[in-house]
Amino acid sequence: QLQLVESGGGLVxxxxxxxxxxxxxxxxxxxxxxxxxxxxxxxxxxGVSCISRHGDVTLYVDSVKGRxxxxxxxxxxxxxxxxxxxxxxxxxxxxxxxxxxxxxxTWWSLPDFGSWGQGTQVTVTS
Numbered sequence: 001q002l003q004l005v006e007s008g009g010g011l012v013x014x015x016x017x018x019x020x021x022x023x024x025x026x027x028x029x030x031x032x033x034x035x036x037x038x039x040x041x042x043x044x045x046x047g048v049s050c051i052s053r054h055g056d057v058t059l060y061v062d063s064v065k066g067r068x069x070x071x072x073x074x075x076x077x078x079x080x081x082x083x084x085x086x087x088x089x090x091x092x093x094x095x096x097x098x099x100x101x102x103x104x105x106t107w108w109s110l111p112d113f114g115s116w117g118q119g120t121q122v123t124v125t126s
Contacts, residue, residue, distance in 0.1 A: 002032060002115040004096045009120030012086055016124070020081040022096030022117055030054070030074040032098035032115070035107060036081050038122075040092040047108020048094070049081060057103050063089070086124045093119040 008020040022034065035050030049060045049070040058070050069082040079096065096117035099110065 002026065002028060002098050004098060004115050004117035006094065006096045006117040006120040009094060009122045011123045011125070013126055014087055014124055016086050017082070017084045018086065018122060020083065020094055020096075020120060020122075022079040022081075024077040024098075027077050029072070029077040029079065029098070032100060033103040033107065034072065034079045034096065034098045035103065036070065037095045037097055037108065038090075038092040039095070039119075040089075043092075045095075046092075050103035050107045051079065052103045059103055059105060059107070061108070083122070086122075088124045091122060091124050094122055095119045 002024050003026050005023045012018055030053055033052055036048040037045045038048050039045045047061050048064055051058045051070045051072055055072050067085045072079045097113040098115040099113045
């Protein structure tokens with residue numbers, strides 16, 4: 001299991017940008033596919049994006065394609081989510097997750113993940 005620590009959430013106006021970071025203080029993040037989920041108020045969690053162990057595969061849900069970019073720097077044990085053109089419907093708690101299973105179109109449907117961060121709040125409002 002991997003310890004994950006998110007940061008970078010906040011309050012932003014529609015059309016604004018935020019960059020979320022997910023750090024793995026114990027290292028070894030390169031062993032895991034990593035991704036982001038979000039939970040909007042009163043809703044179930046939704047997948048957002050995932051990235052393969054070495055960053056050669058990135059996947060996004062349709063609602064964020066073209067606006068969000070996931071990346072990783074394994075030398076720093078950090079995964080990023082650059083979020084541009086934010087919309088009110090992007091509001092929620094964003095969780096960084098990691099698992100030994102590879103990033104795929106069904107990855108977000110896993111019943112659970114090996115590692116979770118504590119979550120960081122993103123609020124998009126005017």
